[in-house]
Structure formats: C-alpha cells, structure tokens
Amino acid sequence: MSMAEPMKLSDWIKRFTFxxxxxxxxxxxxxxxxxxxxxxxxxxxFQYPHEKRDLPGTYRGMIALLRYNDMTEKCVGCDLCEAACPSRVITVISDEVPGEPMKRFAKEYYMDMARCIFCGLCVKACPVDALAMTTEYEWSVYNKRDLRLNKDQLLALGDRNFPTREEKIEHQHHNVTFFNIGHQNLPPMDS
Ligand code: SF4
Ligand code: SF4
Structure with missing residues (x-):
C-alpha cells in the first residue's frame, strides 16, 4: 500500500494565498x-444607448426597399427574392402596371423580419438592386407581429438610409429590355 506524499511548502503557500x-x-x-x-x-x-458604435458599411441590419432618383420604386415584382430566401421571410404579390402589360410591379410586399437570419441572399438575388441592408438594428418590439413590415415601411427604411439614389436602370444601361422596363425614348448614348 502506497503512502500519500506530504504536501510541499510551495503548495501550502499557494493554498493559503489563493x-x-x-x-x-x-x-x-x-x-x-x-x-x-x-x-x-x-x-x-459604451454607455448604450447614449453612446453607439460606428458600424461598418457592410453591417447587415434591417432590409430596405429602394427607389430610383425620380422616386419610382425599383422593385419589378419578379419574386426572385422570395424564392431565394431560406427562411420564408418575403411575400411578394405582383401585378401588371395598368396599360403596360409587359411591365410588372410589386402591388404588395411583406417581410417578416422576426424570421430573418440576415444572410443577404435576397439582396444578391434581386436583378435590379431593389433591396439593400441598412445599419438599422434598434428594432426591439413587444409584439413580434410588429416586425412584419409592409411595402411602405420597407420603402421608408430605404428612403431614410439611402438618400442618394441611382438613376433609373434604363438610363444606366440601354440594352435592358429583358428587365421588363423597355423605354421608347432612350437618351442618346454617351459614347
Ligand atoms: S436576409 Fe436572408 S433570411 Fe433575411 S429576408 Fe433576405 S434572404 Fe431571407
Ligand atoms: S427580387 Fe428585387 S425586383 Fe424581384 S420582387 Fe424581389 S425586390 Fe422586387
């Protein structure tokens, strides 16, 4: 039978000095x-909420719907964002533009942000850059139903986060008939 070794002095000191x-x-x-x-x-x-961090431009906050610089909506109601979303956040109800059967728009657009995982796939999927992620994050609510945002709320998010807007796409790129927004009177090419 082996005897337990006696504790060294250094172990005793460590024990009593914590x-x-x-x-x-x-x-x-x-x-x-x-x-x-x-x-x-x-x-x-940081003494939040009195002090806040500077967020990087790549921050993935609330998602916004964007407009062109003439304030028309960018969204053409194609549903690609809805198809790309892995969390079934987005619901698009699209319709024809009255009198222009080849042209569509989002009659209704909803995002249930309580389900969103901020992956950014919807932003990537949009063919006309109608969606963007903002740096807004202070969206705590008492009722999660309040996070089901409609088109007006999403456009308002875009308006306040992206005050500098793009020119209409047909003015940026002349060969855009496949985007469903062909124009009769295109401006002359620069070059
Ligand atoms: S960020 Fe991801 S989860 Fe959120 S709406 Fe877009 S695709 Fe869906
Ligand atoms: S992918 Fe873009 S254009 Fe198409 S419905 Fe979604 S937001 Fe609108």
Missing amino acids: YEILVGMKATMTVFVQRIVLRSRKAVT
Whole structure:
C-alpha cells in the first residue's frame, strides 16, 4: 500500500494565498489599475444607448426597399427574392402596371423580419438592386407581429438610409429590355 506524499511548502503557500484566483484575476486587476488608478487606458465599454458604435458599411441590419432618383420604386415584382430566401421571410404579390402589360410591379410586399437570419441572399438575388441592408438594428418590439413590415415601411427604411439614389436602370444601361422596363425614348448614348 502506497503512502500519500506530504504536501510541499510551495503548495501550502499557494493554498493559503489563493494563488489560482490571483492568477485568474491578473488581467482584470491590470486593467483596473491602468484604467482607474493610473488613468492610462481608455474605456472599451459604451454607455448604450447614449453612446453607439460606428458600424461598418457592410453591417447587415434591417432590409430596405429602394427607389430610383425620380422616386419610382425599383422593385419589378419578379419574386426572385422570395424564392431565394431560406427562411420564408418575403411575400411578394405582383401585378401588371395598368396599360403596360409587359411591365410588372410589386402591388404588395411583406417581410417578416422576426424570421430573418440576415444572410443577404435576397439582396444578391434581386436583378435590379431593389433591396439593400441598412445599419438599422434598434428594432426591439413587444409584439413580434410588429416586425412584419409592409411595402411602405420597407420603402421608408430605404428612403431614410439611402438618400442618394441611382438613376433609373434604363438610363444606366440601354440594352435592358429583358428587365421588363423597355423605354421608347432612350437618351442618346454617351459614347
Ligand atoms: S436576409 Fe436572408 S433570411 Fe433575411 S429576408 Fe433576405 S434572404 Fe431571407
Ligand atoms: S427580387 Fe428585387 S425586383 Fe424581384 S420582387 Fe424581389 S425586390 Fe422586387
């Protein structure tokens, strides 16, 4: 039968000085002294909501519907975003533009943002860049039904986040009849 080895003096000292706890607190105490005593370190915390972080332009926040610079809606009601969405967030109800049977628009457009995983696939799928992700994130609500946004709410999101708007696509690219928005009187080509 083997006898238990007697504890060394160093083990006794570690036990009575709470050595492991002191090692664990080393980083905390270092920052405490630098920040509070020496005042040589800036705070890394933000006093939210009074202070807010600068978000990168690539931040994936609430999604918006966009307009062209003449304030017409970009969306042509093609449903591609609805098909691309893995979470079934989007519902598009499209219709013909009255008097222009070859041209469609989104009569109704809904996004249930409570389901959105902010993957960005809908933005990628849109052929006319009618969708964009904003840097808005303060959208906490008491009732999740309030996060089912309609077309007007999504357009309002786009209006306040993207005040600089693109020219209509037929003015940017002349050969766009396949986009369903052919124009009779195209402006002259620059070159
Ligand atoms: S970001 Fe992703 S989950 Fe959200 S609506 Fe777009 S495709 Fe759907
Ligand atoms: S993919 Fe773009 S154009 Fe098509 S319905 Fe969606 S937002 Fe509208």
